[in-house]
Amino acid sequence: MRSVWRVLRKEFGETLRDRRSLxxxxxxxxxxxxxxxxxxxxxxIRHGAAASHRPIALEVxxxxxxxxxxxxxxxxxxxxxPVSDERRQARERVERSHGPLLYVPRDFGVRLAAGKPAxxxxxxxxxxxxxxxxxxxxxxxxxxxxxxxxxxxxxARGLDPQLLAPIALHPIDVSTPQxxxxxxxxxxxYAILFTMLMSGLxxxxxxxxxxxxxxxxxxLLTMPVKREHLVYGKMLAACAMMLVSLILTVAGFAxxxxxxxxxxxGMSVNFGPxxxxxxxxxxxxxxxxxxxxxxxxxxxxxxxxxAQTYVGLVLLIPTLPLIFANIMGLRPRTALMAVPSxxxxxxxxxxxxxxxxxxxxxxxxxxxxxxxGAVLMFFAGRLYRREKLLG
Amino acid sequence: MIEARGLIKRFGxxxxxxxxxxxxxxxxxxxxxxxxGAGKSTTLRMLYTVLSPHGGEAWIDGVxxxxxxxxxxxxxxxxxxxxxxxxNLTARENIEYFGTLHGLTRSVRRGRAAELxxxxxxxxFADRPAKEFSQGQRVKTALxxxxxxxxxNVLLDEPTNGLDVMAVRTLRRLLGELRAEGHCILFSSHVxxxxxxxxxxxxxxxxxxxxxxxxxxxxxxxxxxxxxxEAFVRLVGIEDEGAGA
Numbered sequence: 036m037r038s039v040w041r042v043l044r045k046e047f048g049e050t051l052r053d054r055r056s057l058x059x060x061x062x063x064x065x066x067x068x069x070x071x072x073x074x075x076x077x078x079x080i081r082h083g084a085a086a087s088h089r090p091i092a093l094e095v096x097x098x099x100x101x102x103x104x105x106x107x108x109x110x111x112x113x114x115x116x117p118v119s120d121e122r123r124q125a126r127e128r129v130e131r132s133h134g135p136l137l138y139v140p141r142d143f144g145v146r147l148a149a150g151k152p153a154x155x156x157x158x159x160x161x162x163x164x165x166x167x168x169x170x171x172x173x174x175x176x177x178x179x180x181x182x183x184x185x186x187x188x189x190x191a192r193g194l195d196p197q198l199l200a201p202i203a204l205h206p207i208d209v210s211t212p213q214x215x216x217x218x219x220x221x222x223x224x225y226a227i228l229f230t231m232l233m234s235g236l237x238x239x240x241x242x243x244x245x246x247x248x249x250x251x252x253x254x255l256l257t258m259p260v261k262r263e264h265l266v267y268g269k270m271l272a273a274c275a276m277m278l279v280s281l282i283l284t285v286a287g288f289a290x291x292x293x294x295x296x297x298x299x300x301g302m303s304v305n306f307g308p309x310x311x312x313x314x315x316x317x318x319x320x321x322x323x324x325x326x327x328x329x330x331x332x333x334x335x336x337x338x339x340x341x342a343q344t345y346v347g348l349v350l351l352i353p354t355l356p357l358i359f360a361n362i363m364g365l366r367p368r369t370a371l372m373a374v375p376s377x378x379x380x381x382x383x384x385x386x387x388x389x390x391x392x393x394x395x396x397x398x399x400x401x402x403x404x405x406x407x408g409a410v411l412m413f414f415a416g417r418l419y420r421r422e423k424l425l426g
Numbered sequence: 427m428i429e430a431r432g433l434i435k436r437f438g439x440x441x442x443x444x445x446x447x448x449x450x451x452x453x454x455x456x457x458x459x460x461x462x463g464a465g466k467s468t469t470l471r472m473l474y475t476v477l478s479p480h481g482g483e484a485w486i487d488g489v490x491x492x493x494x495x496x497x498x499x500x501x502x503x504x505x506x507x508x509x510x511x512x513x514n515l516t517a518r519e520n521i522e523y524f525g526t527l528h529g530l531t532r533s534v535r536r537g538r539a540a541e542l543x544x545x546x547x548x549x550x551f552a553d554r555p556a557k558e559f560s561q562g563q564r565v566k567t568a569l570x571x572x573x574x575x576x577x578x579n580v581l582l583d584e585p586t587n588g589l590d591v592m593a594v595r596t597l598r599r600l601l602g603e604l605r606a607e608g609h610c611i612l613f614s615s616h617v618x619x620x621x622x623x624x625x626x627x628x629x630x631x632x633x634x635x636x637x638x639x640x641x642x643x644x645x646x647x648x649x650x651x652x653x654x655x656e657a658f659v660r661l662v663g664i665e666d667e668g669a670g671a
Contacts (some may be wrong), residue, residue: 038529049512049515052514053514089442185432224628246510248512249510249511250509250510250513251510253471253506253507254506254509256475257474257506258497258499258527258528260496260527261496303669391580425476425477
C-alpha cells in the first residue's frame with residue numbers, strides 16, 4: 036500500500052506543474068464558471084423582474100381611427116408611436132423592426148359603433164422572445180379594453196355584467212424566493228460536477244495513454260510494485276485533484292453568488308458556509324467513480340489525443356441525468372437516489388432550496404455512488420495487468 | 427546472473443520468440459545480437475517481466491520471473507527501448523521517483539541520484555525539466571533511473587540508439603565500470619561495432635531462436651572468418667533463408 040501513496044504523491048506533485056490542469060482546477064472551476072453562471076443568473080433575474088413593468092413601444096398605423104383605445108393603452112404604460120403607413124407597408128416595416136405594430140382598419144370605428152366585432156391587426160415577429168412578451172401583454176390589455184366596452188353595453192341594456200364572467204380563476208404562485216432562485220440555479224450542479232471531473236481528466240489520461248505514448252509506462256512496469264497499485268495511486272491522485280477543484284469551485288460559487296446581490300432582487304439564495312460544506316460532502320462520493328471511469332476509458336485508447344476525445348465524451352455521461360432531470364422535471368425520489376450524478380444533483384438542489392432530503396435517500400446516494408467507484412477502480416486495476424496496455 | 431530456458435512468446439498467430447535459452451553471467455557484458463524483428467526486444471521484455479511468456483522460464487539471480495516477479499524486478503535495472511521520462515519532473519526527480527518506488531529512503535535515494543548524475547556527467551541538466559532534453563540527455567537520465575537501486579543485473583534494449591558519439595562513449599565507459607564491479611549486463615543491439623567493442627559474450631538471435639551463444643572470438647572461428655560482421659551475416663543468413671525473415 037505504501038507504493039500506492041508514493042505514486043499518488045508523485046502524480047499529484049507533477050500535475051501541479053502542468054499548466055493545463057492547473058488552469059482547469061484554479062481558473063475554470065473557481066473563477067470562470069461562477070462568473071459565467073453569475074452573469075447569466077443576474078441577467079435572467081433582472082430581465083424577469085423588470086420586463087413586466089417596462090413600457091411597451093407600439094407603432095400604430097392610422098392612430099386617428101381609434102383614439103380612445105390608444106388613450107386606454109397609454110394609461111397602462113404603452114408608448115404609442117403613430118406611423119402613417121399603408122397596410123402593405125406595415126408588414127415590411129415589422130419584418131425589419133420585429134414589431135409590434137398595430138394597424139387600425141378603416142371600418143374599426145363604424146363596426147364598434149354598430150356593436151359588431153371591430154377588427155384590429157397586430158403585426159409582430161413572434162419568433163423573437165422579447166416581442167412574444169410584448170404581444171402577450173398587448174393582447175391582455177386590448178382584451179381588458181374590450182371587456183370594459185362589453186360591460187358598458189350590458190349595463191346599457193339593463194343586464195348584469197357578471198354574466199360575462201362565469202368563472203373567476205385565481206392562479207396562486209406558491210414558489211418561495213428560495214425555490215425561485217434554485218430554479219435559476221439549476222445549472223449550478225452541472226457546472227460543479229463538470230469542472231470537478233475536468234480537473235481529474237489529465238491525470239486519468241496520463242496514467243495510461245500518456246505514459247504509453249511517451250514511453251514511460253514500460254520502465255514504470257519494471258518497478259517492484261504491483262501493477263494495480265500503480266493505477267490505484269494514479270486514480271487516487273486524480274481524486275485528490277478533483278477534491279481540490281470541488282472545494283475551490285464551490286467556494287467560488289459561494290462568493291460569486293453573494294456578490295451578485297440576489298437578495299436585493301427578492302431572492303435569498305441560501306449559500307452560506309454550511310450549504311457549501313454540504314455540497315462538497317454530497318459530491319465527494321462521485322469523485323472515485325469519475326476518476327476510475329475516465330481512467331478505464333483512457334486505457335482503451337491508442338494515443339493521448341484519442342484519449343482526450345473519448346474521455347471528453349465521457350465527461351458528458353454524468354451530465355446526462357441532469358439534463359433529463361431538467362427536461363422531465365424530475366423530483367427527488369428514493370429510487371432516483373440510486374443514480375450517481377443525478378443524486379448528487381438532487382442533494383445540491385435540496386441544499387439550495389433549504390429542503391433537506393430524508394437521511395435514507397442520502398445514504399442510498401452515498402452508498403451506490405461509492406460502490407460504483409469501487410467497482411470501476413477494481414476493473415481499472417485489472418485492466419492494468421493486461422499486456423495490451425503497452426500498445 | 428540471468429538465465430532463460432525455452433522462452434516462448436506469441437502475438438496472435440505470430441510467434442515472436444520460439445524457445446530462447448540463454449545465460450548471462452556476472453561480471454560480463456553479454457550482447458543480444460540479431461537483425462530487426464529477430465525477437466531481441468521481446469526476449470528482453472519477458473526477462474524484465476513486462477511481457478509474460480507463453481512457455482519456458484527464466485531466473486534473475488535464481489529468482490523465478492514467473493513465481494516472484496516483484497523480487498526479480500528488484501534485482502534488475504532496466505533501460506527499455508525508447509525509455510520515456512516524466513516531462514514535468516527534472517532529471518534528478520525522475521531518478522529519485524524510481525528510487526522511491528524501489529523503497530529507498532530519502533537520504534539514500536538523494537545520495538544515489540547525486541552519484542549517478544556525477545558518473546554520467548549530467549550536472550549541466552540535472553535540475554532542468556525533462557521536457558527540454560535532447561535524446562542523449564534522455565537516455566542518460568533513463569539509465570541513471572534504472573541504476574538508482576544498484577541492481578545486480580542490468581538489461582538494456584538498444585541503448586545506443588540515437589545517441590551522439592560523446593554519449594555513446596559515456597555509456598560504454600559506464601558499462602565497463604559496472605562489469606568491473608561484478609554486475610551482469612545484458613543488452614541488445616543490431617549494431618555490430620557496438621557488440622564487438624563491448625561484449626565478452628554474444629548471443630545471436632534470428633527468427634525467434636538463439637542460433638549461437640559464444641565469445642566474439644569463438645564466433646569468428648566457428649564461421650571461419652576474421653571479421654565479426656561477416657561471421658554474423660553467415661550465421662544469420664543460413665537461418666534467414668529458412669525463416670524468410
